[in-house]
Amino acid sequence: xxxxxxxxxxxxxxxxxxxGTEEINLLEQVVSGAxxxxxxxxxxxxxxxxxxxxGDNTGFLKAGIAAFFLADIPQAEQHLSRVENSGLATxxxxxxxxxxEKYEAAGNKxxxxxxxxxxxxxxxxxxxxxxxxxxxxxxxxxxxKSVAIDGASRAEYSFAMGCICADRGDAYGAIExxxxxxxxxxxxxxxxxxxxxxxNLRGNDDEAVRLYEQSLSKPPLYLGALINLGLLYExxxxxxxxxxxxxxxxxxxPNNEQAVLYLKDIEAVGDMHYDEESARREAQLKxxxxxxxxxxxxSVRSRNCLQYMDIHTxxxxxxxxxxxLLAGKNFGQTSLDxxxxxxxxxxxxxxxxxxxxxxxxxxxxxxxxxxxQAMLNKPISDLNxSVRSRKCMTRLGITTFSELLSRSADQxxxxxxxxxxSLNEIREKLTEIDLKLRND
Numbered sequence: 219x220x221x222x223x224x225x226x227x228x229x230x231x232x233x234x235x236x237x238g239t240e241e242i243n244l245l246e247q248v249v250s251g252a253x254x255x256x257x258x259x260x261x262x263x264x265x266x267x268x269x270x271x272x273g274d275n276t277g278f279l280k281a282g283i284a285a286f287f288l289a290d291i292p293q294a295e296q297h298l299s300r301v302e303n304s305g306l307a308t309x310x311x312x313x314x315x316x317x318x319e320k321y322e323a324a325g326n327k328x329x330x331x332x333x334x335x336x337x338x339x340x341x342x343x344x345x346x347x348x349x350x351x352x353x354x355x356x357x358x359x360x361x362x363k364s365v366a367i368d369g370a371s372r373a374e375y376s377f378a379m380g381c382i383c384a385d386r387g388d389a390y391g392a393i394e395x396x397x398x399x400x401x402x403x404x405x406x407x408x409x410x411x412x413x414x415x416x417x418n419l420r421g422n423d424d425e426a427v428r429l430y431e432q433s434l435s436k437p438p439l440y441l442g443a444l445i446n447l448g449l450l451y452e453x454x455x456x457x458x459x460x461x462x463x464x465x466x467x468x469x470x471x472p473n474n475e476q477a478v479l480y481l482k483d484i485e486a487v488g489d490m491h492y493d494e495e496s497a498r499r500e501a502q503l504k505x506x507x508x509x510x511x512x513x514x515x516x517s518v519r520s521r522n523c524l525q526y527m528d529i530h531t532x533x534x535x536x537x538x539x540x541x542x543l544l545a546g547k548n549f550g551q552t553s554l555d556x557x558x559x560x561x562x563x564x565x566x567x568x569x570x571x572x573x574x575x576x577x578x579x580x581x582x583x584x585x586x587x588x589x590x591q592a593m594l595n596k597p598i599s600d601l602n603x604s605v606r607s608r609k610c611m612t613r614l615g616i617t618t619f620s621e622l623l624s625r626s627a628d629q630x631x632x633x634x635x636x637x638x639x640s641l642n643e644i645r646e647k648l649t650e651i652d653l654k655l656r657n658d
Contacts, residue, residue: 227256231264231280238306242283249287249437257284258469265293268300275301283310287437289470291317305336312344317438321351339365343374347381355382373403380412389416405436411443418605421612423450441467445476449606452484453613460484480606483637506564507533514560520553535561539569594620601647607640619653626656 225248230241248257264281267273273281282298285291294314301307312327325348332341342365350358359382362375369375380395393416399409410433417426430447433440448463461484467477509532511524527546529535535557543549543557561568596619598611614630616622622644630636630644648654 224253227253227260231257231260231284235276237276237280237283245284245287246437249284249439250435254288258288261285261288261290261293265297268297275304275307279304279307282307282314286310286314286317287439289317289437289439289441303334305331305334308334309336309341309344312341312348313438316344316348316351319351321348324348325352339368339372340374343369343372343378347374347378350378350381350385353385355385358382371402373399373406373409376402377406377409377412380409384412392416404432407433407436407438407440407443411440414443414446418446418450423453426450427454439466439470441471441474445480446605448477448480449609452480452606453609457484476604479639483639486637506566507531507536511535516556516560517553519548520556523547523549523553524557532561532564532566535568536566537569543568594618594623598622601644603647604640604643607643610636610640622648622655623653624656627658630655 225244227248230244230248234241245257248254261281261284264273264277264284268277268281278297278300282294282296282301285294285297291314295311295318298307298311298314301311308327309331312324312331315321315324315327325345328341328345328348332338332345342361346358346361349361358378362369362378362382366375376395376399380392380399383389383391383395393413396409396413396416399406400413403409410429414426414429414433417423417429427447427450430443430450433443434447444463444467448460448467451457451459451463461481464477464481464484467474468481471477511521511530511532511534516524523543523546524530527538527543527549529538540554540558543554544551558568598617598619598621599608600619603611610630611617611622614625614636616625627641627645630641631638645655645658
C-alpha cells in the first residue's frame with residue numbers, strides 16, 4: 219500500500235458484509251499506520267451498538283479483531299466470545315486469551331478452532347505454545363513434532379521451538395530458532411520481540427532498537443515492546459521518540475504506571491537547560507586532573523617521593539592530605555611547599571574534595587559480620603531491577619551491592635537518563651533487604 223493511500227475504515231468495519239483474510243490484512247495496515255485513531259473511534263461506536271443488541275456475528279468478529287489489534291484485550295475477549303461456530307473468531311479469541319495469560323483456555327480454543335476449519339497446522343503450533351506457557355515443555359515439544367512434516371517450514375514452528383529452548387535455559391538455541399522464524403516471516407512480532415530482548419540484555423542497543431521497531435510494524439501491538447523501545451530511545455537521547463512510545467502505551471492503557479512515570483522523566487529531561495559553559499569547565503577540569511606529575515617542573519626529590527607513594531596524576535594529589543604526604547619516605551617540608559605552589563598555580567589544593575571526581579569506591583559501608591559482607595558482594599542483578607534501572611547501573615559501572623551503596627541519591631540523579639522513577643525503584647528494592655543508599 220502506498221504511504222499516501224488511505225483505506226475506507228467505515229466501509230471495512232461497518233459496510234462490508236464479510237470479514238475474512240483480505241479484510242484482516244487491510245485492518246492490519248490501517249492499525250499500523252496513521253489511521254489507527256479512526257479505527258479506535260469506530261470501535262467505540264460499534265461497541266455501543268453491540269452492547270445495545272444492534273449487531274450480529276460479523277459485527278462481533280470485526281469489533282473483536284479490531285480491539286485485539288489495538289491491544290484492548292478485555293474488549294476483544296468480550297466481543298469474540300459472542301461469535302459461535304466460527305473457526306476464524308475462535309482462533310483470534312485463542313490469541314486474545316494468550317495475551318491475557320489464560321493459557322489453558324487458549325490451548326483449548328486453538329484446538330477448537332482447528333476442528334472448526336481454521337488452518338489445523340497453525341492451530342496445533344499455537345496450541346503447543348499455549349501448553350509450553352503452562353510449563354509443560356515436553357508435552358509442547360511432542361505436539362510440535364507430531365506436525366513437524368507439515369509445520370517445520372512455518373515461522374510459528376521455529377518460534378515455538380525457540381520458546382521451549384529459552385525456557386530450558388538454552389539461550390543460543392533459542393536465538394537460532396527465533397532468527398529462523400524471522401527469516402521465514404520478517405513480521406513475526408513475537409520472534410522479533412524475543413530477539414530484541416536478547417540483544418537488549420547483551421548491550422546490542424542498535425540491533426535491539428531495529429528489532430523492536432520491526433516487531434511494532436504489524437499488529438497486535440505489544441505494550442512491552444513499546445516500553446522497551448522507549449527506554450532504548452531515551453538511552454540514545456532520542457527523547458521525542460521515547461515520549462512517543464510512552465504516550466502510545468497510555469493511549470492503549472491509560473493507567474499503565476510504568477508509562478506514566480517514564481513519560482514524566484522524559485518531560486523533565488526535556489525541560490533541562492544545557493549549560494554549555496559549565497560543561498566546558500567540567501571538561502577542562504577533567505583534563506587537568508588527568509595530567510601526569512611529570513608534566514610539571516618539580517625537583518627530582520619531590521618527583522621521586524611522589525613516585526614512591528604511587529602518586530602520578532594531579533587527581534592523585536587531590537585525594538591525599540598534606541599529613542599523608544609528609545608521612546611518606548624522605549618527604550619533607552621543602553617538597554610539600556613546592557607541591558603546594560604547583561597546585562595553587564593550577565587553582566587546586568592538596569587533598570581538595572572534588573565530588574565529581576572523587577572515586578566512588580572510596581566509601582566503604584560498615585560491615586559487622588561475614589554475612590553482611592557477603593550481602594554487599596552480591597551482583598546487582600540480584601535486585602531484579604527493571605530494564606531502565608538495570609541499564610543505568612550498567613552505564614555507571616555498578617555491578618555489586620557495595621558499589622551501589624557507595625553512591626548517594628544526588629550522585630545517581632546527576633547521571634544521564636537516571637530519573638526519580640529509577641531512584642525510587644532502587645530505594646524500594648534496597649529497603650526490602652534492609653539496605654540504604656549513601657546518606658539516605
